[in-house]
Amino acid sequence: MPDTGRSERGAVSAARTRDFARFRHEALLLKALGISKPLIACMAQRAAVTGTSIETEVLASGAIDEEAYYGGLARMAGLPFVAEIPDGMINDGPALDCQLKEPTLVRLHCNGRAPVIALVPKITHIEGLASRVKRSACLGETIVITTPSAIRRAVWKAGGERRGRVAVHGLFQATQPLSARTVVTGDQGFSAGLLISGLLMLLALAPQLLMIILHLILSLFHLGGLMLRLAVLAHTRRHGSEHETMLQSADMALPIYSVMVAIYREAAVVPQLIAALDEIDWPRSRLDIKLVCEADDLETLAAIAKVRPGPHFEVVEVPAMQPRTKPKALTYALAGARGEFITIYDAEDRPHPQQLREAYHRFRLSSDKLACLQSPLVIANGGESWLSAVFALEYAALFRRLLPALGFYRMPLPLGGTSNHFRTAALTGCGG
Structure with a gap:
């Protein structure tokens, strides 16, 4: 043998x-x-x-410190090093956003001077770059070396107003019926007015009949909710809970995964949040964590700077404009998401370290039509009081029983607003 x-x-x-x-x-x-x-x-x-x-x-x-590393590359190439790109030196345009995902080079415009190329070289290309600089002395005047973080910071600022407008108005301009800006359409207003007029007329002519009708409608509504929950219990007895072996794939199979957290006036939870995100079991070189903050939320920004998160963290400052909502902030930051998949957390969340691996496992086992996964949410303080216990029971019923059953029968289901995992292409394709 x-x-x-x-x-x-x-x-x-x-x-x-x-x-x-x-x-x-x-x-x-x-x-x-x-x-x-x-x-x-x-x-x-x-x-x-x-x-x-x-x-x-x-x-x-x-x-290795990023600035020290690229400063060393600049010395090897014989080129100047720029640690920070001043404001106003980059012309904005939609094509500029590609530099948020993979910073390579940007053109810097200086008053009274020819444009300068700010370059982020790879070390494997540094010898060829150094030889070209030696052959042509003028290259030293038109090329500078900078860091990926410096390019990202400069590009975020250069296109901040444009991305803000897209985040606020983009959905309404592209797909008006899906935007919440139109609260009531003409047909809806006419139907609502007709219904209210009929109820008022019935109230004036036959109030007892109206009460019976309303009682019947509300009873049927609550009966429908009860029947849905009974159906979920029957589904659970027939199919049981789904338990799958978590993916134990090698790190070489893992794509870049973006993690986005919108934070607004939550400086107190920043240390806990960053500690929880650091526990995520995913290669640091394949992890893209974005802390999305309002640009004028100086207290939260100072709290993040004090913790000094690792290189896989990036702080995205959203320009101060109305509305100050989580969807707007996340849509703004979506332009810089580098991952094939994206997950969204809240500032107070403590995600399970293996959650990204399990979500990726489920995406791999499913068809490309699967666009979003909802992770179950668990209340951590369920034993503190009767109110928190009822709250924990409600979450357990929703995320452990009701939503899996709705998903099994391919029925519409509500997302929790946090711990959602998306295919990035599907998310950007539907407008963010």
């Missing part, structure tokens, strides 16, 4: 050899930049698993 253990060890050894060959040139350049061998080796192992590069893993780990 063949020795399967030996063949598996041989396959692993061959894979390691290929990874070493793939990362050898990058590792030598990183060593020349001054990064230690142990750190390079550790990040190379992560890159081999996640399918990224050593450079990506080094920056995502937070072991």
Whole structure:
């Protein structure tokens, strides 16, 4: 019989050899930049698993400061380094938003001078860039090196007013019937007026008959709700609860996942929120966490800066304009979402560390028509009082029984407003 253990060890050894060959040139350049061998080796192992590069893993780990890293690349290339792009140097346009997802370069416009290219180079391209700078001295006057974060900050500010207008007016202009700006249509107003007139006439002519009719309608309404819950209990007895083995996939199979949290005047919960998000079991190089705040909410912004979140966090400042709502803030930040999937949390949420993996598992097992998943919400303080206990019981009935049954029969169901997981393409396709 063949020795399967030996063949598996041989396959692993061959894979390691290929990874070493793939990362050898990058590792030598990183060593020349001054990064230690142990750190390079550790990040190379992560890159081999996640399918990224050593450079990506080094920056995502937070072991090297971003400005120090790209400052070193600027010295290797012989180009100036710019840590912060001043306001007003970038011309806005819809095409500019691609730099929020993958910052590579932007054109800087200076008064009285030719435009300058602000570049975010990869270390594997730095030798070619340095040789071109040596051959052409004028390149040093037209190209500067900057950081991805600096480009993102500058692009967010440059297009802030345009994205704000799109977030506020975009749905109404594109699909007016789906917008809540139109509270009552003409047909709805006519029907409501006709109904109210009929009720008033009936109240004046036959008040007792009106009371009987209203009593019958309300009784049927509540009976319908009761029958729905009885049907859910019958569904639970027939089908039971769905228990699936959680996906234990290798990190190399995982895409970029965006996590968006809208925060407004909630500085007190910022440390708890960031600690909870840091517990998420997902590779840091494949995680895109956006803390969406109002630009004039200085207290919350200061609280976030005090905690100093890792490189996988990004603070998105929404321009101060009405309405100050969660949907507007999240739609504004959607322009910079880098993930194939997006989840939304509230500031007080403490998501289960494995939630992203289970959501991705369910998306993979389902057809492409599945656009959204609702994670069950659990009340953490159910034992503190009778009111919180009733609240916890209501959440358990809704998220553990009613919503799964509605989903099983493909009926409309309400989303919880938090812990929703979306395919990014489907979310952007329907207007955010």
